[in-house]
Amino acid sequence: METTITVTEGAEASGDGHQDTEDVDWDALDDAMTQSILAFPAETEGKGNQGLEPTIQADGTKEYHLTAAITKWEVEPGKFVDAWTYNGMVPGPQIRVDLGDKVRVILDNQLPMGTDIHWHGIHTPNNMDGVAPLTQDLIKSGETFVYEFEAVNPAVGMYHAHHHGHVQIPNGMFGVFLIGDTQLPLGQTISGIEIPQNLEVTHEIPMVLNDAGVIGLSLNGKSFPATEPYVGKVGDWVVVHYYNEGLQIHPMHQHQFPQLIFAKDGIPLDNPYWADTVNIAPGERYSVLLRLSDPGVWVWHCHILTHVERDEGMFGMVTAWIVEDV
Amino acid sequence: METTITVTEGAEASGDGHQDTEDVDWDALDDAMTQSILAFPAETEGKGNQGLEPTIQADGTKEYHLTAAITKWEVEPGKFVDAWTYNGMVPGPQIRVDLGDKVRVILDNQLPMGTDIHWHGIHTPNNMDGVAPLTQDLIKSGETFVYEFEAVNPAVGMYHAHHHGHVQIPNGMFGVFLIGDTQLPLGQTISGIEIPQNLEVTHEIPMVLNDAGVIGLSLNGKSFPATEPYVGKVGDWVVVHYYNEGLQIHPMHQHQFPQLIFAKDGIPLDNPYWADTVNIAPGERYSVLLRLSDPGVWVWHCHILTHVERDEGMFGMVTAWIVEDV
Amino acid sequence: METTITVTEGAEASGDGHQDTEDVDWDALDDAMTQSILAFPAETEGKGNQGLEPTIQADGTKEYHLTAAITKWEVEPGKFVDAWTYNGMVPGPQIRVDLGDKVRVILDNQLPMGTDIHWHGIHTPNNMDGVAPLTQDLIKSGETFVYEFEAVNPAVGMYHAHHHGHVQIPNGMFGVFLIGDTQLPLGQTISGIEIPQNLEVTHEIPMVLNDAGVIGLSLNGKSFPATEPYVGKVGDWVVVHYYNEGLQIHPMHQHQFPQLIFAKDGIPLDNPYWADTVNIAPGERYSVLLRLSDPGVWVWHCHILTHVERDEGMFGMVTAWIVEDV
Secondary structure, three states, X not given: OOOOOOOOOOOXXXXXXXXXXXXXXXXXXXXXXXXXXXXXXXXXXXXXXXXXXXXXXXXXXXXXXXXXXXXXXXXXXXXXXXXXXXXXXXXXXXXXXXXXXXXXXXXXXXXXXXXXXXXXXXXXXXXXXXXXOOOOOOEOOOOEXXXXXXXXXXXXXXXXXXXXXXXXXXXXXXXXXXXXOOOOOOOOEEOOEEOOOOOOEEEEEEEEEEEEXXXXXXXXXXXXXXXXXXXXXXXXXXXXXXXXXXXXXXXEEEOOOOEEEEEEOOEEEEEEEEEOEEEEOOOOEEEEEEEOOOOEEEEEEEOOHHHOEEOXXXXXXEEEEEEEOO | OOOOOOOOOOOOOOOOOOOOHHHOOHHHHHHHHHHHHHOOOOOOOOOOOOEOOOEEOOOOOEEEEEEXXXXXXXXXXXXXXXXXXXXXXXXXXXXXXXXXXXXXEEEEEOOOOOEOOEEEOOOOOHHHOOOOOOOOOOEOOOOEEEEEEEOOXXXXXXXXXXXXXXXXXXXXXXXEEEEOOOOOOOOOEEOOEEOOOOOOEEEEEEEEEXXXXXXXXXXXXXXXXXXXXXXXXXXXEEEEEEEEOOOOOEEEEEOOOOEEEEEEOXXXXXXXXXXXXXXXXXXXXXXXXXXXXXXXXXXXXXXXXXXXXXXXXXXXXXEEEEEEOO | OOOOOOXXXXXXXXXXOOOOHHHOOHHHHHHHHHHHHHOOOOOOOOOOOOEOXXXXXXXXOEEEEEEEEEEEEEEEOOEEEEEEEEOOEOOOOEEEEOOOOEEEEEEEEOOOOOEOOEEEOOOOXXXXXXXXXXXXXOEOOOOEEEEEEEOOOOEEEEEXXXXXXXXXXXXXXXXXXXXXXXXXXXXXXXXOEEOOOOOOEEEEEEEEEEEEOOOEEEEOOEOEOOOOOEEEEOOOEEEEEEEEOOOOOEEEEEOOOOEEEEEEOOEEEEEXXXXXXXXXXXXXXXXXXXXXXOOEEEEEEEOOHHHOEEOOEEOEOEEEEEEEOO
8 A cells, every 4th residue: 555644634632623624635545444444354474362282181181381472473464563472372372171171281481571370260279360479479481380270160261461461461461261161042032032042153253352562452463454354154153252351441343243242251141132332341251142144244343443443544453254145 | 701720630640649739729610610510501503413304205215315524513612613524413413214114315425535324233235334445335525325225123223434434433423323113111120110111201312422533522412511401390201322422431420310221232121220320332322211200400421520520610521401390 | 679670661552563672670570560569468547438427316317527628648658649538538438328317418628629519329309419500509618518318219329529520539539328238139040150048248348449630540549559458258258339430441350259240330230140350430330249269369450451560560459358268
């Protein structure tokens, strides 16, 4: 994109309410937005949230290995940042265990500073809660620590640093940790809409939101147009687990398909409800179910407009469904 | 108001916790607040949210005409801004159709740049979703576009620009689009309070919140004391549809009258609940029912204090009920 | 703590994504965080939220005396600020009355400017609503005003200034006002978890959140490590009433113990639900029930990371449960 944009039209209130519109190159602004959108989906190096396979121990324990380090991460095409990562990806590798599993996570700290891991939304013994120096000693640079607990509760959990979390988390040190199966409100009728007893979930998408640090405004560690597009067919049922690992709220708006909020922080709601815009605050998770009812390209984005658009075009917290007819 | 205010007391944390209070003209601050409140309600030119009448076509289609342009708008007494408007008003004209109606909206773009309209919360074919260049071509300056869809779902919807929405929406390009009748929880008992089976709604108020652009902190396009006052009688039942078209949350606090939240984004809740403060995030809508139980003047405002008060007095996101005894 | 921290690592996005990490004294950052946490709990002068005893009048009226004044307040160890207080404490004294009580509050205004009191979430006659000059005259500096009303509804209410609330409230002028008993969902089964019919509440904690003014980021008027620690035993049931008197949202995360949200703004929910992170917006109150299920030290904090951590260590909106085994 080679257009030149000469004047910034901010979304801020101007003192006197006047805009000197004569000097604005409106065509350039139009073109910048159009070109930025047509660049989607864009290729970048690296993909976060990849499943992590355990090694199974003699006693059945599932053992996972995480390495924390500062590594290059391509947030958007051509923009490489010094991310703080688990196993070199943002979000860190996705861990999924069954209810009742014995879990061991070995953390190798290759960061230049200390760290620890808090298992947010997951029941653990106190000495595994990851709050140095209260529940464990700090895991200093170069050290290793072994976390061990039993997966006693279903969870839409997350793991992230607690020590200097204001630096380590925004810069990339967060991951998804799921325990057990997602419990859907099958057969229930909610606001007059029946959820089929026998529906099959075609996509289960953890969607991690960030807005600060070197990662910045992003979905699963990537900024538009590098965000992942989602492809489905008319009639597909989709589960999304929203995770907010940022510092601000993000009201996530899905065009066309109402979202049934069926769990808060991984705990099923006895009374699910529908919304087209789901507001997630830092630390919260909302699990939603939706049906791809119509074909076409349907964008899906944070509705804080400055988190998705700027004079240079679309960016940040936007992706889209590409729904094929059947 | 001719008082002089000599020192600003900010709501920001000061570094050392000390305040040099000796130089503050406290009486002037008192007077500024009092005078600013007594100025309510203030006359301004222009009123947003006015109902738009369709022309009915031979096949029953309801046809609406919208013109997008930059026009003068009096946000508060004497403050005229270059608003981006539909039909010269902020919010744009209110459109209300029945379930099953065929709808046609002809948009004439008199802005200096391109635009499009997204029908937020409304079910449409993909090529009517208003996301240029993905679902349609950009409607360039001087061009016209025809949106057509059938109103297949009840909706507390909104329409607004999507293209450079971070500029066009905060500056005024948003409107209310209602489909069908509001479905109230009549006859239900909620937290021990029975909602009468036969209640009559005396006021149905779409309340659009904004906080940025040239419109700034406002209710339905006006800043206090130019916000619209609401007049009712003891015993009246009121429906409010909150719409957030801004960039921040707004927790709307109604003095005295609890608000029954009965729909989220236009979809009725199976389990409504009461609140005195309703937090609306960007893109969200909450529909509430309340009863004017007591006579008097009862203010109604955003509870982010800096959205309603400043040293110069009350401003922004405040209005009031004037409830007459019977 | 005598460590020297040479370079600030902000949580802000950097323009180019590069961090010049070579000049950072990482050990100093590690040590600063550790020492700041070990300083908890720290002694400071003054405790807010202390119960206020009424004088009982001949007709049974409960009479309370409040004095508004600018007084010194130790927000964190060694940091004294010029707080705006009721009876010299932040939050102001806690008032608790029974349903049906006649209440009189005599306010003596020793501030340098006018004030008034709004009884947020409490039903009062209009002339007691505390919105000068609409419902009463301003209570000028040096004047006294008598508020009188009957406690006709149960309430998790708060009292605070309305006049120049953007200055007076963030600086400390807020307090807790409870009417009647907390109505718990005893005997209900919520998301598969049964709430015992006969549970005994061992702690009832009003937790007032602030983030601005001279008080700043704080829980009940104190910043970590001066925040109050909470001590309980395994099996204890705890009620928390969150109050947001600040200007921002605060998603409060309790490690390990899920929080059952059973009332919004003091009104019991017919359908309570669980969360590990409860997001409270300005003006809102959420009442939650939780069970101390496990021994240990479990932190409890706002999940906006910059509200709890900075390069110099932990601060602000953090406290902890110290749970003893039985």
